[in-house]
Amino acid sequence: MGYFSKVLIANRGEIARRIIRTCNKLDIKTVAVYSEADAEAPHVSEATEAVCIGPAHAKKSYLNIEKVIQVAKETHADAIHPGYGFLSENPDFARRCEEENIVFIGPSAETMRIMGSKLEARAQMQKAGVRVVPGTDKSLESVEEALEIADELGYPLMLKASAGGGGIGMQLVQDQSELMKVFDETRQKANSFFNDGTVFLEKWISKPRHIEVQIVADAYGNVLHLFERECSVQRRNQKVLEESPSPFLNDALRNELLEAAILGVKQIGYTNVGTMEFIFDENEKFYFLEMNTRLQVEHPVTEEITGLDLVELQLKIAAKEKLSITQEDINKTGHAIECRLYAEDPDTFFPSPGVISRLILPENDVRLDLAIIEGSAVTPFYDPMIGKVIVHGLTRDHAITKMQRVLKEIDIQGIKTNIPLLKQIMKNSSFISGNYTTEFLAENKAQLLER
Known part of the structure; x- marks a missing residue:
């Protein structure tokens, strides 16, 4: 190249x-x-x-x-x-x-601007015929306006910052008093973090599943999906574990989801690698959530099941190279799971900076994307994620068994990590069954804290 x-x-x-x-x-x-x-x-x-x-x-x-x-x-x-x-x-x-x-x-500045605004992204998806969560389609300028619209939509609701992500600027409100209490505070937080105080309301979807679609698009109108990733194991609206394929989707629902993602991407004329994120309600109905106009933390899961190098695809597309693959060329093989390693207390999720005094890693049947080596300092200045552990198996059960073994073989000393929590997740019956939602950690907290 x-x-x-x-x-x-x-x-x-x-x-x-x-x-x-x-x-x-x-x-x-x-x-x-x-x-x-x-x-x-x-x-x-x-x-x-x-x-x-x-x-x-x-x-x-x-x-x-x-x-x-x-x-x-x-x-x-x-x-x-x-x-x-x-x-x-x-x-x-x-x-x-x-x-x-x-x-x-990455994509153009203008595309990034459009999809960086949740309100503008909602509008674009509606034009494309992609379902969005019922909510407001414009900025809320006052708490009085918010209260009036909230009564029409019905509680509970999510008050959301239009800009940014990572769970920042999101607030669940159960009634009028809660909305009055947090409205100004949420706007101020949005303005502080994202320099944009725009907020809006969406219906609260109880116990959703968070499933995203990896897409790739070149400058010549070719748009492909690289299947989906299940991302419902989360803490504080941030992902802890991802897997692909999703254990929740049947073939018909998967195809409907993938087609919606392609429609949305074509609507905005997107180029390069990106991710369309959706949530599913308890009736298996899915809604567009947001688009990440970049490479995802969890991209190795997709690489493991497709055999494609997403960074290489990014480089080639940015260099104005036409995609050399078609949708028919992309197949998913087996099952992949990624666990995020955090330098944090596994019970409180508080960061745990320090020096890695000992680092023992497994050598077989695992992909390790790490920020650290033995002797590395984990500083308090940045996100506490220190790496990712990725396994690929012939089946989901095979992948879970591999991850269970791999996590036992990792020894990190000098800091606290979330490995004890990851080990508990890997043997939890709800996780093993594939029947879990974004409430998984909260619902299984007592069991997951057992050591």
Whole structure:
């Protein structure tokens, strides 16, 4: 592949290492950027070259658009891969790349802007004929307006920030008094985190399943799905474990979901890799939730069942290469499960920074995408995820058995991790049956805390 000679990776940790691996495979040189806190991080030494971009605080380093652009120009990088998080869904960053004639490995700034607004995304999906959760289609300007509309929709409801994600700016309200109490607070939080105080209301769907569709689209109108991922094991609206295929879907429902995802992507003229997220209610009816206009944390699950390299696809599409595969070429084989490793207390979910004093890892039948090596410092400055454990089996039962064994073989000392919780999940009867929702952790808390 001769399109890019050098790619700057505007990220850190395991995703930076993951992107470096594919670039090495394609003989593309890489530039790692790092904060002062990450000077000894593995991704720094694994890249072709590395540049410090500022202090530990993300706003002064990984979120510093002008500094990242400056380093890209100084190192003569012809493309930037944003990974996930940080600047990956920031349309201003994508636009600055375009202005500097640096290829942004992702969708256009305008597409990112549209899908970054939950309200605009809802409107686009409705135009495409994709079902959205019943709710408001415009910004709520006052608590009085919110109360009036809430009475029409009926409680319980979710008050949501239109911008951002990660569970931030979402508030369940059961009645008028709760809505009055949290309305201004939620708007302020949205404005603080996302610089956008737009909020809206959606019907609360009790005990939903969270299932997403991986899509890939080139600049020539070719849009493909790479099947779905089940993401319903969550804590604080953030995923803990993902698997594919979903144990919940039958073939008819799966096909309906995949077709809806394709329709939505075509509606917005999307290019590159992205994810359409849906929730299913108790009647097996699904609704569009949001679109992630980037590579997902859980992309290895899809890679394991399809045999495709999603980072390679991203690079090729960004280089204006036409997709060389058709939908008929993409098959799913077996079952894959990913567990996210967090440096956190498994009971309270509080972060647990420190130094990895001991790291023993399994060597067979497992894929390990890690941010750490023995001796690594886990700082308190960034997300506590330190890696991912991925297994592939011939069947779901086979994959679960593999994951149970692999988790027993991992030994991380010096910090607390969520491995005890992951072990309990892997032997939980509800999980093993495949009959679980986003309430799984809350409903099984007592059992999962047993050691």
